[in-house]
Amino acid sequence: ILNVEQSPQSLHVQEGDSTNFTCSFPSSNFYALHWYRWETAKSPEALFVMTLNGDEKKKGRISATLNTKEGYSYLYIKGSQPEDSATYLCAFPNAGNMLTFGGGTRLMVKP
Amino acid sequence: DTGVSQDPRHKITKRGQNVTFRCDPISEHNRLYWYRQTLGQGPEFLTYFQNEAQLEKSRLLSDRFSAERPKGSFSTLEIQRTEQGDSAMYLCASSYNRGRDGYTFGSGTRLTVV
Numbered sequence: 208i209l210n211v212e213q214s215p216q217s218l219h220v221q222e223g224d225s226t227n228f229t230c231s232f233p234s235s236n237f238y239a240l241h242w243y244r245w246e247t248a249k250s251p252e253a254l255f256v257m258t259l260n261g262d263e264k265k266k267g268r269i270s271a272t273l274n275t276k277e278g279y280s281y282l283y284i285k286g287s288q289p290e291d292s293a294t295y296l297c298a299f300p301n302a303g304n305m306l307t308f309g310g311g312t313r314l315m316v317k318p
Numbered sequence: 319d320t321g322v323s324q325d326p327r328h329k330i331t332k333r334g335q336n337v338t339f340r341c342d343p344i345s346e347h348n349r350l351y352w353y354r355q356t357l358g359q360g361p362e363f364l365t366y367f368q369n370e371a372q373l374e375k376s377r378l379l380s381d382r383f384s385a386e387r388p389k390g391s392f393s394t395l396e397i398q399r400t401e402q403g404d405s406a407m408y409l410c411a412s413s414y415n416r417g418r419d420g421y422t423f424g425s426g427t428r429l430t431v432v
Binding site: 250252307 | 321322349351353358359360361362363366374377409411413416417418419420421422423424425426
């Protein structure tokens with residue numbers, strides 16, 4: 208069973224603050240690293256699928272970096288807005304492409 | 319295509335009853351996955367299909383759980399003789415092959431066993 212860990216578990220920030228979270232995963236047999244955003248009462252939504260060491264991806268105010276050698280990825284949100292409030296999940300696929308998810312980081316942005 | 323649909327959204331059942339959930343994936347996607355999510359945890363893999371073939375089912379939580387995808391389109395997840403510990407969110411997702419752009423998830427079925 209793969210060990211995928213996320214920190215922190217939860218985070219409260221003020222509107223306009225920038226923030227970041229961490230996902231750590233096994234550094235051996237790396238295939239890809241997924242990030243999802245899951246808003247309450249909605250479906251988890253894919254943010255990024257990262258495959259290359261050193262990769263950096265960006266979507267609006269959200270960006271992510273990847274270090275496959277040391278087994279971690281960071282997700283950054285610049286200038287947090289209340290609509291960014293959600294649970295952010297990372298997931299690591301095995302050879303059969305079954306995703307193992309971390310426990311998530313629950314972000315709450317106060318106006 | 320309106321995305322991945324799951325039905326019902328909520329299900330309350332008495333302990334010992336059988337329940338069945340349905341998932342309609344994106345039509346172009348050949349892979350379909352079932353996950354379970356309990357409070358404070360990330361989604362936990364249960365099983366997946368490639369077309370109509372169930373390629374991994376060892377993670378189904380017990381022999382009370384079964385899943386089908388009879389024609390390679392929609393899928394059902396059945397839980398027999400439900401227990402209170404089965405209360406959770408059951409998520410379905412689909413992808414084309416390995417999901418280069420990520421999985422597309424449904425909104426889930428929230429099961430409460432009373």
